[in-house]
Amino acid sequence: MEFQTIVERLRAGQDPKFPANANSLEYAATLSSQDPLKHLKEEFILPTKGSLRKKGLSGTAAPANASHTSSSNGTSSSLSHGDDDDEKSSIYFVGNSLGAQPKAVRRYLDAQLETWASIGVGGHFTTWENSPLVAWQDMSADCARKSVDLVGAASADEIVMMNTITANLHLMMASFYKPTEKRHKIILEWKPFPSDFYAIESQIQWHGLDPAKSMVQIQPDGSNNDDESFLISTETILAAIDEHADETALLLLPGVQYYSGQLFDMARITKYAQEKGIPYVGWDLAHAAGNVELRLHDWNVDFAVWCTYKYINAGPGSIAGAFVHERHGTVERDPDAIHGFRHRHRLAGWYGEDKSVRFDMANRFQPTPGAGGFQVSNPSAVDLASLSAALSVFEKTRMRELRSKSLALTAYAQHLLDDIGSATPTPPFRIITPRDPAQRGCQLSVLLRPGLLEQVGEALQEGGVVCDQRKPDVIRVAPVPLYCDFVDVYNFMSILGRAIATTS
Incomplete structure (x- = not known):
């Protein structure tokens, strides 16, 4: 089977060898029809071309059939051959900013609202037989259980769903960033998401230190020559560790760099940093969780944080997650310790208290x-109900299967982009995401020639495409495997190719 052969080659680090007819709707439809996860698209409501132009609430979301408008062969054919039918699905390639809405969300939210209306505070302690939800005070733990495969935890005990990603980053750094006169540096990358930069900078200042002396920002490999680069090789990261290890208190990097889409070698970097004596290694997985395969426990990661509104599809600003390796979560009875329990220090609160004593109100903190x-x-x-609904879709598959489809989708997108780029004497863009599939998730960042972004953006919008634009000249293209297919990729590239041909 064509699809399976492509996946096997990519998994083996080989060229997928797309055939001469790969740049055709028929070939894309063939791959989509062979996709073993194609049914998952039915779990989502995608904006339609018409709904994207709405100016106000109408009492309805996108039509229920919008996510599965089909051609005769059973594959999505929306927008193909210039089809402008407003009722057909958009091409939603922006899951790296906000994931599409799972159909299950409405049912889970309705269950939460009915529970609240029916029994009020009793919802904290009541699990109804016919409800998709557990008792409210158990919902965070239930979502943690559903997230084990997403992040590669040893068990749900290494995961907590709480707050938002930057709040969790601050909480983790409060426990794991312990600067001393000698060890005070935090190693990060050159272009962290602004929220991470502000969190790191302010934590350093909180300890009375100077960010100019305590922040080590690893520069891209090509930053010191004429060839502008956005990528940081593993070797460059290891060299920075070698240089600063003796003065470093924390290494904190993104699993996937949000701008370039580069996937870092988390296993190798974590191991190397710890061997060099860096006390703690943390990862921001905002663009990695639900996107790539993770093995946080096996990689011996100290802590990690992630949001759930991108690849996990729990909704805008949805509740976030944190991982703490089991060795940092132990709680031991010790009569000499404060309150009689020895545990890793953290900024504590009531819901961190063990459930068995939480309602004793004893002001004697016994952490879970x-x-x-x-x-x-x-x-x-409400947030946990939305997240639980989103995670119910992941329970229908495994991250390995999603990653396999993602490898094929992104490789196909790269192949078609290469065709577009070679069609003009002067290249209209370059892909700044690694070409090696093992070094990226489902995102391809495309750096357009200066002056093209506005016209290309307008053409994509007119064509019913939703993707992320980062000024001055980058579009971030993310064919998410849960709800995107090969026909979507083909149609996107057709629109992009026509836009570039018109503006070149």
Whole structure:
């Protein structure tokens, strides 16, 4: 089977060998029809070309059939051959900013609202037989259980769902960034997402230190020559570790760099940093969780944080997650310790207290063993209901299967982009994401020639495409495997190719 052969080659680090007819709707439809995960697209509501132009609420979301408008061969054919039918699905390639809405969300939110209306505060302690939800005070743990495969935890005890990603980053750094006169540096990358930069900078300042002396920003490999580069090789990261290890208190990097889409070698970097004596290694997985395969426990990662509104599809600003390796989550009885329990220090709160004593109101903090002991507040049941619904889709598959499809989708997108780029004497763009599939997730960042972004953006919008634009000249293209297919990729590239041909 064509699809399976492509996946096997990519998994083996080989060229997928797309055939001469790969740049055709028929070939894209063939791959989509062979996709073993094609049914998952039915789990989502995607904006339609018409709904994208809405100016106000109409009492309805996108049509229920918008996500699965089909051609005779059973594959999505929306927007193909210039089809402008407003009822057909958009091409939603922006899951790296906000994931599409799972159909399950409405049912889960309705269950939460009915529970609240029916029994009020009793919802904290009641699990109804016919509800998709557990009791409110158990929902965070239930979502942690559903997230084990997403991040590669040893068990749900290493995961806690709470707060938002930057709040969790601050909480983790409060526990794991312990600067001394000798060890005070934090190693990060040159272009962290601004929220990470502000969190790191302010944590350093909180300790009375100077960010100019305590922040080590690893520059891209090509930053010191005429060939502008956005990528940081593993060797460059290891060299920075060698240079600063003796003065470093924390290494904190993104699993996937949000701008370039580069996937870092988390296993190798974590191991090397720890061998060099850096006390703690943390990862921001905002663009990695739900996108690539992770093995946080096996990689011996100390902590990690992630949001759930991108690849996990729990909704805008949805509740976030944190991982704490089991060795940092132990709770031991010790009569000489404060309150009689020895545990890793953290900024504590009521909901981090062990469930067995939480309602004793004794002001004698006994943390929940594991990551749950780092929770501070009663989490929003509305947020957790939305997240639980989103995670129910992941329970229908495994990250290995999603990653396999993602490898094929992104390789196909790269192949078609290469065709577009070679069609004009002067290249209209270059892909700044690694060409090696093992070094990227489902995102391809395309750096357009100066002056093209506005016209290309207008053409994509007119064609019913939703993707991310980063000024001055980058579009970030993310064919998410849960709800995108090969026909989507083909149609996107057709629109992009025509836009570039018109503006070149």
